[in-house]
Amino acid sequence: MTNLATLLVNSAAAHNARIAVRHDDTALTYEQLDEASARLADALRDRGVQPGDAVAMTMPNVPLFPVAYYGILRSGGVVVPMNPLLKAREAAFVLRDSGARMALAHPMCAEEIAKAAAETGATCLATDSDTFHTLLRAAQPLAGVVERADDDTAVILYTSGTTGTPKGAELTHRNLLTNTAATAQTLLLLGPEDVLFGGLPLFHAFGQTCAMNASVAVGATLTLLPRFNAEQALDVMRRDGVTVFLGVPTMYSALLQARRPDGHDVSRLRLAVSGGAALPVEVLHDFERTLGATVLEGYGLSETSPVASFNHPDRSRKAGSIGTPVRGVEMKLVADDGTPAEPGAVGEIAVRGENVMKGYFNNPDASACALRDGWFYTGDLARVDEDGFYYIVDRKKDLIIRGGYNVYPREIEEVLYGHPAVAEAAVVGVPEPLHGEEVAAVVVLRTGEEATSQEIRDYVKERVAAYKYPRIVTLATELPKGPTGKILKREIIVPPAPAPVRS
Template sequence: MTNLASNLVATAGRVPDKVGIKLDQIEVTWSGLHRAAAKVAGQLRAAGIEQGDRVTLILPNVPAYPVAFYGVLLAGGIVVPMNPLLKAGEIEYYYEDSGAKLSFVWPDFAEEAHKAAAQTGTRVVVCGPMGPADGELPDADPILEAADRADDDTAVILYTSGTTGKPKGAELTHFNLHRNAQVSASEIMQMSEDDVIMGCLPLFHVFGLTCGLNTAVQRGCTLTLIPRFDPAKAIEVIGRDHVTIFQGVPTMYAAILNHPDGDGADTSSLRTCVSGGSAMPAQVMRAFEEKFHCQILEGYGLSETSPVASFNMPDAPTKPGTIGRAIPGCEMKLVDLDGNDTPPGDIGEIAIRGENIMKGYWNRPEATATAIPDGWFRSGDLATVDEDGYFTIVDRKKDMIIRGGLNVYPREVEEVLYTHPDVLEAAVVGVPDELMGEEVAAAVALRPGSTTTVEEIQQYVKDRIAAYKYPRHIWRVDELPKGPTGKILRREVRPSA
């Protein structure tokens, strides 16, 4: 196996007439997906895209996503998935940093993409449900066979923010993604061709990409998509399409559990549910399993680990509240600040090595060396491990907020707040939220004499960053708590009553 797209070629040859991708009344067979992706690959080549060139995807969960994704890979390009909710300034950074030559964009997001492309020269290609709209790319012969790529060639660049600085692109190789999907399919979800996967996780996120799309392509089962998560729609699709495997973040499980449509729903087909992104409350897990008669398996991973690193496995005892044990082909341990193994029972930082670890951060050798100083990737997450090898997260990357399974980094939101002329000081923190797990909140100190309202500040931020990032709660303070050096202490910021 070299090119990840070889899996699509093989599956299309093995089960050509089986429905692979579904979106309500739209059904795409595996041979149909292969033909559509091959057409895109040929068009990309005719448009001047060469092996190793970067192509971004700004698409929701529609069939055009797998068509474009595998089309880029068939042509030997590198895919850069992007959150469709990003604004022009954010898109421009991704285009510039990745050096993207071309961007596949859904019509709803074309305006922001065009604004960004005007600064970078990236070619914007507007898509319909099944791929590029007519006339967007030149006609060309399809490329049916995957371009020859090495196992350690980069297949995907996934941008992930640190708590400081700009987002960094994690380079995931063809082998990283192939093996992680293979282990996820066989060891965790025990998939067969007969399975139907619920595709409500965004495909631009590594969890949905690997565990949803890439596993379905490998196994030849069906992925039924929802463009944007809605609990009522998810419940409807589970019954309609006889979904056997549900993949989600804890907020999705809570939303389905608490939705009135769930009471009379036909969920008899559900067998296995997998959860990641953040810790699932034990009571939500128990109630969901009892109500819908299925098993929830909780695990852990990061963009840099393709993503799956550990899981509670179906054939071993599950321990609710833990992230399970390291998956095959991956090792996990706990280390102290100096990189030494921590004594049994102590809290340490999760360090990971194995087949799933990224090649490095795109064009950032220093950041790569910091993250993987000795062959072990430093996750930034603190945990304990028991005598059976089950890990339990006790804290996570400093200051990061996980809102509905999506990471929000306070520094990025603060930087936007600080561009407002009346904001003197700002601190962004996470506050507990029943639906989202955590909500984004901000304390601001305004310039003396300012008449700006918190509602105006909220709208100002909302206009400049993705909708999931802007603060839902903002309150005024005279000044923010600071340490001896004058550094604002986020940990001491308390929401106003």
């Protein structure tokens, strides 16, 4: 019997006076965070929440997030975190699908969540309401936690729906406890003196496990930034002495452009972790040269709690690689016919281990498709070298087939990032009658730099095979991004393919 909330209970006992979470001038010690979550747990039980009941929560990165998260868990409930930017229609789907009868909502999103709750019959508690504060004042701190089985669901994370209707990945207490322990102990090498940057959305698996849960597990401090802005991030890192930065590739690019050596002292930074998408090798090297911290890349998905592989700090590192499987995890590559991929060949990543979800909530068909013989099939394409290091090639669905040849967008994006004028780039396929698909690139230039579409096209053409270079290059002021800062290729609009080019 266990409960993910024991992470907080144990750290409060060992580090009660240390700062657990900070947001600007607001700070909660472990003792305060523990008591607040215990009061909320009691309040939820008074409102009828039983062990196993789903409770939704919608809020940005503010100290109330961990209060609500651990409060729901210690009451025995199942946490259903929602993106605070969801509209009522989207939130109603999550509430209905998860069966949540209650939703805790931050003031910034309470109006939309209230509409969704009214539609689904759930109760919406706005965290700035008199009702909410009355509940907390009347509550008595719940002693300990409600015990749950290892395989009981702790959190339901809804996927972004890039391939259709969002699906709720059921992560168990064991999934999250073991992945948090592996992250804190063997990957980030965390201790109570560490200060982690909390700019990743906490409703997302990356921010939840690697920032919040890992920090709480060791009694470290999490300093929050509700909405990522590179200038503000550098100010927070300087002000609070951040030692571990966690982010997605677009954050790294933004920090490099915003960095002022005379105004941003980040000398305490010892480690930077990148995930969520492939980090261009050129950006990795630039970041290390500029900010002086080691960058380690990892890989994972919501369905894997999320960390599956990592460049381990106590082993050799390979830039551009997602590393090797983490403790308690196995990975393999599978060919299209379901057989093991040949050595050196590209295959789909399959993951097995203590981090893999137990399934998609209330969706047996999707679960059966993704989970086969104990392995989770990720939809990501990769290759593995002779040392067991994995290299992401691309999403299976992002693969471009031009004239019968496979073109992997990641490879072309790496070349684009090597151009001195390029700040961000995304490569997608567009329909084209002669070749089936044409390679298209959308590029954002660095501030103060100039380049034409033709110049960038020629730059890539000189560096890749003739069938790979982008015939279409579009300059844009920005690329569409999701809540974690990951580039959303499905929202990229490119002009129609030009007349067929036979080169």
